[in-house]
Amino acid sequence: MLDIQLLRSDKEAVIKRLNQRNEDFTERIEAVLTADQKRREVLQKVEQLKMARNQLSKSVGEAKQRGEDVNAILARVEDSKSEIQSLEKEAIHAEETIREILLRIPNMPHLKAPLGTSENDNVEIKTVGNKPVFKFPPKAHWDLAVERDFLDFERAAKISTSRFVIYKNDGARLERALIQFMMDMHADKGYQELMLPYLVNATSMTATGQFPKFKEDAFEVKDDRELYLNPTAEVPGINIYRDEILKGEDLPLKYAAFTTAFRQEAGSAGRDTRGIIRQHQFNKVELLKFSKPEDSYAELDDMLAASEAILIALKLPYRVIELCTGDIGFAMAKTYDIEVYLPAYEDYREIGSISNAEDYQARRGNIRFKRTSDAKPEFVHTLNGSGLAVGRTWIAIVENFQNEDGSITVPDVLVPYLKKTVI
RNA sequence: GGAGGAAUACCCAAGUCUGGCUGAAGGGAUCGGUCUUGAAAACCGACAGGGCGGGAAACCGUCGCGGGGGUUCGAAUCCCUCUUCCUCCGCCA
Structure with missing residues (x-):
């Protein structure tokens, strides 16, 4: 599998080397990068929501120990639940897309490998x-x-x-x-x-x-x-x-x-x-x-x-x-x-x-x-x-x-x- | 094939019944130090590792107790499922 970091940082070079295999990989690489962009955006949102949820859940336990009423906090947590779920689904989907494409993209030929088609x-x-x-x-x-x-x-x-x-x-x-x-x-x-x-x-x-x-x-x-x-x-x-x-x-x-x-x-x-x-x-x-x-x-x-x-x-x-x-x-x-x-x-x-x-x-x-x-x-x-x-x-x-x-x-x-x- | 049992960090091992300052006690190993002529012992200190995301970095967040899924505000802990290992019986090179 290719290094996705390398794809992000030097897309053109990767495509150029892959295409030496006598096949055009441009579209597939672009598709990977699009999904990767999507994945990272979604992931950032999910993780932010999770942080908030984790903190609230923790405060539930603390409040309960002090014998306080926790219903107000529970209601606040409930709000983010479905959003986390749907965003997480999007992230997983993007990840699968990336993996599916990447698994079918071959290795890059060595820089000094002789060029040729057959x-x-x-x-x-x-x-x-x-x-x-x-x-x-x-x-x-x-x-x-x-x-x-x-x-x-x-x-x-x-x-x-x-x-x-x-x-x-x-x-x-x-x-x-x-x-x-x-x-x-x-x-x-x-x-x-x-x-x-x-x-x-x-x-x-x-x-x-x-x-x-x-x-x-x-x-x-x-x-x-x-x-x-x-x-x-x-x-x-x-x-x-x-x-x-x-x-x-x-x-x-x-x-x-x-x-x-x-x-x-x-x-x-x-x-x-x-x-x-x-x-x-x-x-x-x-x-x-x-x-x-x-x-x-x-x-x-x-x-x-x-x-x-x-x-x-x-x-x-x-x-x-x-x-x-x-x-x-x-x-x-x-x-x-x-x-x-x-x-x-x-x-x-x-x-x-x-x-x-x-x-x-x-x-x-x-x-x-x-x-x-x-x-x-x-x-x-x-x-x-x-x-x-x-x-x-x-x-x-x-x-x-x-x-x-x-x-x-x-x-x-x-x-x-x-x-x-x-x- | 039948009947049971187990899986927690580098290793061993508590916690699971009774969900919440436990991302995890304790021991060993390892590393650093004190003591010693040197070593051992003793004592003090350090000690998950890793994936992903953000960041120039410091660092922050997220995931993480065999894998995957579920219940829940919250899971090592409850439920489902898979895998692996162990014990006994049967079969077998």
Whole structure:
């Protein structure tokens, strides 16, 4: 959520930055400010009336103790009652208006984020490693893995629906090894390990920015408690400290969480239908940070490095791009995407996304910290990044390290986990 | 699933039946001081935190006793509702 104080004091700058997202926010911002003006006016009146009422009520008690007649005072209080009620209703209404609009306004892109309207304007930061050269026609994972009995799409569809898969044999083992390997790497870098709830409530989804705007992407559980399947560990992870005040000396807090993520992929019908690149259910290792504002961009770079370290260790070719203002996610100010090279697509595909939400999620979730025990609370900055998408890493290994006989050479760092050099 | 009980400030804990100088006794922790060579102990002092609004600021107002709603001139206290935790029984990995 945007800072309404900033809106009041520097409306034009906010609109200018928001509009870099290739959408016009002018009307919505004006509507917020109108409601805000109204709210403050009404609030001042209400509070004045309440002060008078409180004083009179107090004098009722005092008068009664002295045994005096209180009817005259009671009559005076009665007068203000309905006025307080109706004004209060107006204030609440204005507040709801503000909140409803603000919850649907995205974060402002970082001042230095590259300007652009679509993914075509994203900026390549670097390319690492070389694309593989094959002396035979390489196979796509959806062919190769099925032939090797590592994946079974048809029976998964029978059990569940399309966009689900069964991992089998060394295929399943590779997925498990990758999870273990990634978590171990991050633990070595000081990320605390988490295992999080897979069902989250609407309040949590709202704090991180999935709701209200992207509700159709979530799987809702049929239950009167209104729960949703975890769409990314960012949701349960960032919400750990919702409505809390952290100690400045504890920051930054760094977490690594493996979760299985569930997404409707509502807007992607018909896209990436082959293979496991886009599934309703997928495994992901997520990195999370709660940081002081002044440190958050250094922490973002550090997080990017932690994600890259996985690909470097696995010797997979990848590139890093910075998203342009038109492509940055709703809650984020700055985002790097890591893309791994996949022979079947003859292209780089996203395998991780590393973002700084600055104080946007912290405001929505009321996550604060105090620099010292007597300091005013401030909002933390929240960061999250993939470290990495396990299924897509799996694809990258199978496709990039395939041999002519259909076997797959296991990256050295995974050999201790798989206890094999070839699968 | 059944039957009970609880939620008060950083922690513990009174107050709730019987509504009104109780925004909240007391203890612990913490911070500052006295004493001490230093420390401990003892003693003295400080101590909700926070949201919102006004103000240049000092400060003022408002809200606030798990959340939300209600009754009342007035609610920690009465009523409704939700959430969470605990105990016992049943079921269960």
